[in-house]
Structure formats: structure tokens, C-alpha cells
Amino acid sequence: MKYSNRLFLLFGIALWTGSVQAQSNGSLQSAVSLDLLGQFGEPFESQGGKVEPREAEIILFAPVDSLWDGFLNLAAHQEQGQAYFEIHEAYLSSSRWLPHSQVRIGQYFLQVGRLNQFHRHDWPFISAPMVQRSFFDNEGANDSGVEWSFLFPTDHYLNLTIGITSGWRFGHSHSLGEKPNVPTTYARLSSYSDLWSNGGTQYGLNTLIREDASGNQTTLLGADLTAKWRSGRTLDWLIQGEIWAKSFSTPSSSEWSLGSYLFTQYGVSQQVHLGLRLESLGNLSLKDAFGTPLANTEYAIVPTLTYKYSEFSTFRAAYSMVFERDPGEKFQPRQFLELQSTFIIGAHPAHDF
């Protein structure tokens, strides 16, 4: 389908949902989000030097019946100069089926780690950290399957999410992928504690095991932490970080990689936020011919300025300083600037913690 036809289809669906919403007195909720991105310098993606839509999403959700809620997320995005229109998420969800449980069935972003749980336009920074890009994808791990979240009936918040997905695809893909030998399985155990002065922190332990069609096995182990301090309308402080270890084994070899990021953001006011992201990614198993470990860890520093005019529109600028290197060699720094504008129209966006 031509891009113009796809956009026409997208536009048609948007109009249709608007009219359905009006007719059904709001039981079908819809939202449209647009993410405009400009990259200048030497960015990772090949669309540098211009500002254009990175992604447009149409999100529809409503109760299907007395048990299920339906959720559909249609996305159009640019990739390597090509335009794609696809279904990002399409699933049934229920909080009314099993006690203390939320169940999702269908295609969705896997609830492991922190960033995977949010659409990219809801992140507190513009682009994915190196560890996310390398271990998951530019946006997140997406697949079809079943996911069950269980909230332990305890005095302290303790939530266990487990999921099993087909494993045909992992991360962003425009093809169906290949049938793996075993499905992908994942789990996340998370908790929450209040902190001083209107603060709180959520922390989780995560694991994901996957085997592709060729028998290559990936095991991911990770921990994430998010802490927020809010006063009135201002998010005073946000601290968000993840650390992931990845084991990748082929029938003949295996290696471990380690990556992490830490993002700290200070709220100058209700609308203006200053953030700084520090990140690293390295292969722990690289050795030279004599068996000596080869230094290969790469780093990045990303100061970010955010201006949120309202809950519905955000402007962001980030300056990335990336310290790359070939194994055992010196760092080769490269820098680039990113400008982003996102907005959402339609249903009120959720204030997730």
C-alpha cells in the first residue's frame, strides 16, 4: 500500500472513531499522538538533518463486554526513509476476571523493565538509551501472547507479572519472523515504597528468556528503579534507571553483555525540566587472541531540556555525546542534537507512576 493510501486509511479511521465516540457517548475512547523528531549531527538513525514525524499513533480502547476491555494501537512511522503503517498493539485486557489480577491476551509491549511499559512519546527523554536499543529495540519488546499480573494481597505493594509469547518476533519488526523452538517467557517482580516529602519509588527485578528459530538463546536479567518527588503540579525530581545483563548463546559460543542508564531530572517549574542521562553498554566476554579481556564498554551523556506547555504537548531538546570505540581501541566521540515535539489529542493521557 502506498504511503499516501496508508495515511488516508489512518485519517479515515481517526474520523470514524471520532464519530463513533460521539454516537456512543464516550464509551469508546480514542487518542491520537504525534511524535515529531529532528536529528542533527551524526545520529543513529538515517533521518538526520530534518524534522519529520517519527511516529503517529491512534489509540482506541473501550470495554468489550462485562469481562474484557479492548485496546488497539495503530501506528504510522518513518524508518530508514520508508513509511510504515502497522498495528503496534491489539489486545484484550481484564481486571474483572481473576481476583487481584490483570490479564492481557493479544499483541502488546512486554511488561518487563521500565521503558517497555511506556510508549516512546511518554518517555522522559527523546531516544532509547544504548542498552534498550541493543537488548530490546528503539521502542520496546513487542510480541503476541498472554500476560498475567498478580498483585499480592499484602500490606506492601508487591506485583508479579509473568508472560509467555509466541517468540516469532522480538523488538520492532515489519515481518512475521520465524517460528522459534520454544516460546519467549518473561517475568517481573516489582514493589513500591513511599519516600520522604511526597516521594515514592518503584523498583523491579526482571527476566526474559528467548530462543530464536536457529536455536540461539537469549537470557536477560535486569533491575529497574523509578523515584519521583512531586509538589503540587510540579514534578520536582525524577530518577529513573535500569541495568540489564544479557547472555547470548549460539550452539557453539556464548557471551555476556552489560548495559545500564541512569536519568535524573529536576523540575525547574511546572513546565520546565532539566535532565541528564548517563549510560553504558559493553560486552563482558570479548577477549583478544591471548585471552585478555578487551575493553569495549561505550558510554553516553545526554543532557535534556524539556518544556511541557501542558499535559498534552511537550517540546524537548537533547544533546548526545556518545563515546564509541572498537574493542581494545580508543574512544571515538560523536555528538548530535535531537529536537522533539509530541502532542496528544483525544482521551486524557494516564498519569502512570
Added chain:
Amino acid sequence: MILNLIPVKRALFLSLSLWLGSITLHPYVSKAAVRAVGSTPDIAWLMKEVGGAEIEVQSLLKGTEDPHYADAVPDFIRKVAHADIVCAVGLELEVGWLPRVLSRSGNSKIQSGGLGFCEVGVGVKTLERPTGNIDRSMGDVHPLGNPHFWLSPVSMKEAAVVVADKLSKIDPAHSQHYQANLRKLHSHLDQLVHDSKRVLAPILKKNPASKVLEYHREFTYLFQLYGIPTIGSIEEKPGVPPSAGRLLQVARQAQSSDVKLIIGTDFTPLKPLEKVSEVSGIPIWTTPISLQPSKGIVDYLNFHRTLVKGLADRLASN
């Protein structure tokens, strides 16, 4: 000696079972018939007054937050997961976070539209209900009217009716008890209004032209109930921080309109208030607008009396 008689593995298994059993059953061990959650401390207080000994109430917010801008904090999800009834202010005040809290709780009883969910705002005669086409170019407008009704005891009476009806439905065995508590609460709130009017009336009579200015329309119901003249809010559009031009304009308007007091909440951004005060010379007063159990503000009747007295004192001295 006796420890040696119990095999270690069995002892460990027993301990683990007891621990798991205790954490699993703990939330269900409740003397009250109904486990209730209010979205704010004020709504939780209302529920406790109506429910009496038959209910056990928790609040999600602490009263120090702006209820528009709260997050779906995981601890809220835990509280709601064990509840038989959840009552919110409604009128879209908690639209950003409460639906997410409910859906993540895995509690079928308190989902929106369920028997255990209530929005007390549906029973309140709201003010500033917009008409015509409403969209976000008008700011964060609430289509069903201003949701900050809880500073008016009259509106709280209306909200209490919704709570009593809901409690009677989910716990019909104690319906008469709830209705009796409702009547008692109505009488206390009537007395509160009567007393408050006696405090404010002489001051308003002495300075009939004196007006007040608020930052966001959080005090509108209070002003309307006691006949306190106001020139509106510093915000031009609800939820949108005022521009420098707007601050200047509203400061001049306040100066020429005999405004005696600029009023904000304890979470209102101070800079805009200070700017208007600096230009106009009018003093600022910030006050809590919700019960704050962590600071010992736990009783709505006392809280309201303190609020009214604070307002009266400042109007009298300016």
C-alpha cells in the same frame, strides 16, 4: 533439645507456610463490614462519617497533593485492590490517574460502573458548568462543572447522600445505620454553615466592596456559599500557568477592584502569586484545602472552622 525433635526441613516449610498465610490473609482480617477507599482525605472523612463503625476507610491522596496532577502510584493500586467500595470526587478531577489505579487493581467490584465504585460529584449541584462546544483550547475545563466542591459543607451534604446510597446498596444489612449517620452528618454540616456565616457576616457587612482573588478556581464554592465577592482567578484558563502579561493585567485589575486578599492553596505555585502581590500591593494567603492526616488535620468540621476563621481574620485586617 526440643528443636532437635523437629526436622529442619519441616520447620522451614511450616515457617514459610505461616508467613505466606499471614501475608495473604492479613488484609482480609478486618473487623469492619466494609473496606472503603476515598480518593482524597475529605472524601474518606465523608465515607467514615456516613459509614461509622461499619466501615474501615483509607484515603489515596494525603491532601498535600494537587488532585489533578497525581500519579497512579502503585500503593494506591494496592489499597484499591482490597476495597469493597471506592469513592472519588468525580467530575473528571481524578481522570488522569484513578482509572489507571482501578484497572490495575484486579478488583472487579470497584471498576467504573461497578457496584463498588462511586463518584460523589454526581450528586452535587456544580458551579461553572460550561455550555456549548468544549475543547482543550479553553484550558483544562471540566465539562461537568467545577470539581472543587468540598470546601462547601452544603456540597458535602449532597455528596454524602451519594455515599449513603452506595453503602446501603453494597451493605443493605446496615442501610438504616447509614441513613441515620447521614442525617446526623447533615445536621453537623448545617450547624457548621450557620456558625461560619456568623463569623464572616460582620466582616462582609463592614466591607461590602472588598473582594478576593484566587489562583485556580479551588475556592469558588466557598466564596459562593458565604457570599464573598471575587474577581475570579489569576489563571486565565484553568490549568494553564499565567503568562507575564496576564499577571500584570490581573494585578492591575485587582488593584482597581478593591481586592483585599490573594488566596492560594498550599500547593499553588508561589511565584505568580508573589508577582501579582508585588505589583498590586495586595497580601497573599495560602491555606490547605484538604484534610491532611499526616499533619494532624483530620476532622472536616474543625478544618472548615479554622479555614473560615483564617479567612475572616485576613479580610478584617486588610
